[in-house]
Amino acid sequence: MTRLAGTAELLRLAVRRDRVLIPASILGLLVLALGSARATLDIYPDDATAAAGLGEIIANPAVVAMYGPLGSPTADALAVFKTVMMGAVLTSILALVVVRRHTRTEEDDGRLELVSAGVVGRWAPLASAVTLAVGAVLVASALAGAGLAALGLDGRGSLAFAVSWATAGLAMVGIAALAVQVASTTRGAGGLAFGAVGAAYLVRAAGDTATEGSAVHALGWLSPLGWAGRVEPYGADRLWVLGLGVGVLVVGVTGAVAVLDRRDLGAGLLPARSGPSRAGRSLGGPLGLAARLATGTLVGWVVGLVLGGAVVGSLMGSIGSLADNPQMRQVLEAIGGSAGSVEEIYLATETKFVAIAVAAAGIGLVLRLTAAERAGLTESVLATPTRRAHWYGAHVAVGIVLPAVLMTVVGLVVGFVGSRTSAAAPGVGETLAASLATLPAVWVLIGVAALLAGATPRFAPTAWGVALVAFVVGELGPTMQLPGWVVDLSPFTHLSQLPGGSFAATEALALTLLAAALVLAGAVAYDRRDVT
Amino acid sequence: MTDAITVSGLRKAFGRTVALDGLDLTVAEGEVHGFLGPNGSGKSTTLRALLGLLRPDAGTASVLGRDPWHDATELHRDLAYVPGDVVLWPTLTGGETIDLLGRLRGGVDEDRRRHLVERFELDETKKGKAYSKGNRQKVALIAALASDARLLLLDEPTAGLDPLMEQVFQDELVAVRRDGRTVLLSSHILSEVERACDRVSIVRAGKVVDSGSLAELRGLTRTRVRASLTDVPDVAEASRWPGVGDVAVDGTHLSCAVEAEHLGTLVAELARRGVTGLTCQPPTLEELFLARYDRTSPAYEEVPT
Numbered sequence: 099m100t101r102l103a104g105t106a107e108l109l110r111l112a113v114r115r116d117r118v119l120i121p122a123s124i125l126g127l128l129v130l131a132l133g134s135a136r137a138t139l140d141i142y143p144d145d146a147t148a149a150a151g152l153g154e155i156i157a158n159p160a161v162v163a164m165y166g167p168l169g170s171p172t173a174d175a176l177a178v179f180k181t182v183m184m185g186a187v188l189t190s191i192l193a194l195v196v197v198r199r200h201t202r203t204e205e206d207d208g209r210l211e212l213v214s215a216g217v218v219g220r221w222a223p224l225a226s227a228v229t230l231a232v233g234a235v236l237v238a239s240a241l242a243g244a245g246l247a248a249l250g251l252d253g254r255g256s257l258a259f260a261v262s263w264a265t266a267g268l269a270m271v272g273i274a275a276l277a278v279q280v281a282s283t284t285r286g287a288g289g290l291a292f293g294a295v296g297a298a299y300l301v302r303a304a305g306d307t308a309t310e311g312s313a314v315h316a317l318g319w320l321s322p323l324g325w326a327g328r329v330e331p332y333g334a335d336r337l338w339v340l341g342l343g344v345g346v347l348v349v350g351v352t353g354a355v356a357v358l359d360r361r362d363l364g365a366g367l368l369p370a371r372s373g374p375s376r377a378g379r380s381l382g383g384p385l386g387l388a389a390r391l392a393t394g395t396l397v398g399w400v401v402g403l404v405l406g407g408a409v410v411g412s413l414m415g416s417i418g419s420l421a422d423n424p425q426m427r428q429v430l431e432a433i434g435g436s437a438g439s440v441e442e443i444y445l446a447t448e449t450k451f452v453a454i455a456v457a458a459a460g461i462g463l464v465l466r467l468t469a470a471e472r473a474g475l476t477e478s479v480l481a482t483p484t485r486r487a488h489w490y491g492a493h494v495a496v497g498i499v500l501p502a503v504l505m506t507v508v509g510l511v512v513g514f515v516g517s518r519t520s521a522a523a524p525g526v527g528e529t530l531a532a533s534l535a536t537l538p539a540v541w542v543l544i545g546v547a548a549l550l551a552g553a554t555p556r557f558a559p560t561a562w563g564v565a566l567v568a569f570v571v572g573e574l575g576p577t578m579q580l581p582g583w584v585v586d587l588s589p590f591t592h593l594s595q596l597p598g599g600s601f602a603a604t605e606a607l608a609l610t611l612l613a614a615a616l617v618l619a620g621a622v623a624y625d626r627r628d629v630t
Numbered sequence: 631m632t633d634a635i636t637v638s639g640l641r642k643a644f645g646r647t648v649a650l651d652g653l654d655l656t657v658a659e660g661e662v663h664g665f666l667g668p669n670g671s672g673k674s675t676t677l678r679a680l681l682g683l684l685r686p687d688a689g690t691a692s693v694l695g696r697d698p699w700h701d702a703t704e705l706h707r708d709l710a711y712v713p714g715d716v717v718l719w720p721t722l723t724g725g726e727t728i729d730l731l732g733r734l735r736g737g738v739d740e741d742r743r744r745h746l747v748e749r750f751e752l753d754e755t756k757k758g759k760a761y762s763k764g765n766r767q768k769v770a771l772i773a774a775l776a777s778d779a780r781l782l783l784l785d786e787p788t789a790g791l792d793p794l795m796e797q798v799f800q801d802e803l804v805a806v807r808r809d810g811r812t813v814l815l816s817s818h819i820l821s822e823v824e825r826a827c828d829r830v831s832i833v834r835a836g837k838v839v840d841s842g843s844l845a846e847l848r849g850l851t852r853t854r855v856r857a858s859l860t861d862v863p864d865v866a867e868a869s870r871w872p873g874v875g876d877v878a879v880d881g882t883h884l885s886c887a888v889e890a891e892h893l894g895t896l897v898a899e900l901a902r903r904g905v906t907g908l909t910c911q912p913p914t915l916e917e918l919f920l921a922r923y924d925r926t927s928p929a930y931e932e933v934p935t
Binding site: 206283371372373374375376377378381382383384387390391394473474475477478479480481482483484485486626627628629630 | 681683684702711715716718719724725727729730731735736754755757760
């Protein structure tokens with residue numbers, strides 16, 4: 099087929115370009131799955147001890163909303179309880195990043211034009227990207243499953259675990275393949291694909307916390323991440339669910355090919371529009387420019403978080419009702435300790451998850467400092483009497499302000515919807531306070547990104563890794579029995595337990611000062627280095 | 631006349647790659663100075679060092695009397711720059727980009743802006759990502775030429791322009807020179823430099839190998855002479871004449887190359903031999919250039935910028 103001509107060559111190129119990204123990501127996923135299983139098995143070595151420890155998990159719908167259902171009350175199921183869903187999300191993100199990197203990004207940056215002029219079929223770039231992404235998903239899933247079996251977990255259950263990750267990952271390859279054809283820019287495609295992951299997560303959370311047999315519970319079957327959870331490894335072991343993931347892959351790729359056959363190189367479904375011939379008043383300096391360029395990101399995130407916040411808030415009722423059993427509530431309150439009621443524990447956990455996502459948005463804005471440099475835009479600006487500190491400061495400022503705006507939106511929406519859904523839910527004041535209280539930790543991550551971007555553009559993307567590690571350590575550190583000082587490295591460890599707990603003013607101040615110091619250090623470094 | 635740019639012994643290495651290897655350059659105030667060299671010879675690196683974007687490893691540079699690394703911001707009030715590879719913000723229109731760059735420099739001269747947009751026939755309403763290479767180049771040129779900067783640093787400014795627009799650029803360059811502004815024009819398009827520049831510097835492997843007016847540089851290279859003679863010498867004999875080389879004889883025609891200082895001797899000799907036709911061709915810039923870029927010489931090596 100001539101439309102696939104050159105696929106093998108492009109695949110080789112893609113493998114060469116991703117020779118660090120993919121193996122490192124797979125290794126990270128394996129450490130996550132195997133490390134966490136190993137640590138859990140050390141605490142709950144057999145089914146009897148596991149069953150005793152399970153009360154906490156089954157009873158707490160807040161935890162189910164985060165991680166999905168538990169397969170069975172066995173030690174094996176408990177060992178992978180958190181990593182089924184976390185791994186499914188991360189595998190999905192890996193799939194979408196790989197697909198986008200080798201399709202829309204290449205086209206957007208103009209490299210595909212050069213490649214397409216060769217003996218390369220129209221489908222070849224998409225085909226090679228999809229092949230590579232499918233390969234990465236399958237290898238990650240298979241190795242994780244095999245590793246769990248090697249740790250001594252049940253064989254069929256380990257296969258189901260692999261199926262669970264693969265289902266989510268393959269479905270995401272299909273969705274990403276379609277997204278990169280529909281959107282006409284890298285950023286637009288990312289918005290669609292990351293939006294799909296977010297939506298899948300929220301639909302799943304809503305479905306999993308609803309009573310089994312209800313319409314809302316059935317809704318969970320609409321989400322690829324819901325499928326990943328409902329494979330129920332080491333429980334129901336529903337291997338056939340993989341078919342759903344393969345189905346989405348086939349449908350997505352078919353749709354993508356249909357769009358691809360109809361559109362021009364560089365175009366999407368939406369035509370490029372023209373704009374004003376003169377600049378508005380606000381576009382007069384570095385800050386005006388950075389703010390203007392961040393507007394799209396801001397709007398996208400506000401829309402996403404209003405929807406997400408509404409879902410989180412509306413779950414408050416079902417979480418309250420599931421915990422209606424007075425005995426259960428007693429147990430929960432004993433476990434929750436200072437963190438308060440089940441609604442409060444749930445909110446505190448969700449808020450932390452949102453905060454890490456918002457931090458990622460802020461990091462993205464700060465890293466535009468180095469993206470602009472790589473693209474060659476920085477020299478145009480710095481050849482004018484613009485001070486380097488001013489240019490640096492503008493990017494960091496939008497990266498600091500955006501999370502504050504977004505966390506305010508989240509706090510308001512969750513509190514508003516939640517308090518209308520359930521009388522037991524915390525009010526707007528409390529949810530807003532809880533949202534804003536996460537900002538010091540978010541700003542530390544922004545500060546790390548700013549320092550890296552200021553000091554060394556080459557290693558600036560490490561900021562993503564730092565954020566991921568901070569999150570995983572904060573989230574899984576206690577389960578994996580990491581030493582206390584390692585857990586303490588994550589800024590999220592030092593946040594107040596809100597709502598329900600008290601505000602830790604000293605820690606918040608210390609984190610904010612640390613963030614400020616990182617930003618300043620970045621400014622000093624940026625003033626002293628070469629700009630290319 | 632004072633000097634707008636003085637550079638001496640400038641060195642800059644990126645890892646093990648030496649981009650500038652003791653570069654010296656002098657550009658007088660008010661002149662259009664051609665900066666010639668092939669891809670990768672260090673032209674763009676030099677311009678970036680002159681802008682204070684790169685910190686030199688050694689050597690000194692002074693631009694408009696200032697140190698570009700330490701006084702970059704102050705210096706930039708007086709200069710405008712067109713990068714070699716023009717990139718625009720994908721979501722801003724051309725018009726917005728021109729205004730933005732103008733405002734960053736302290737203001738936009740409305741009349742000059744309107745005049746240039748008209749001359750270059752730019753559609754200002756297109757988004758950055760929709761422009762072709764030539765149109766991106768126009769946006770950067772308009773932004774730079776619309777300023778009242780005393781010094782223009784132009785890195786291969788006509789790359790991607792069609793011949794009509796190249797002519798418009800040449801005209802605007804004349805206007806810039808008339809205003810007494812200084813231009814450093816980096817290029818590898820020799821005809822452009824030959825037309826526009828007062829003086830040129832030829833850069834090779836991070837060093838300026840020759841610098842001067844075109845007339846001075848021509849003096850350093852041999853003139854091609856072609857003569858029809860009644861008494862034709864043989865090749866061996868003609869090759870023994872002072873300063874003469876590259877001799878060829880074809881019937882009554884003799885062609886050879888001669889060093890400028892021996893041209894008189896040669897013409898006298900040809901007169902004795904009954905010259906019936908004579909053409910003297912001074913070296914083109916291309917020949918000057920090629921003479922300094924003998925690719926067979928081991929000193930020639932590509933240096934990425």
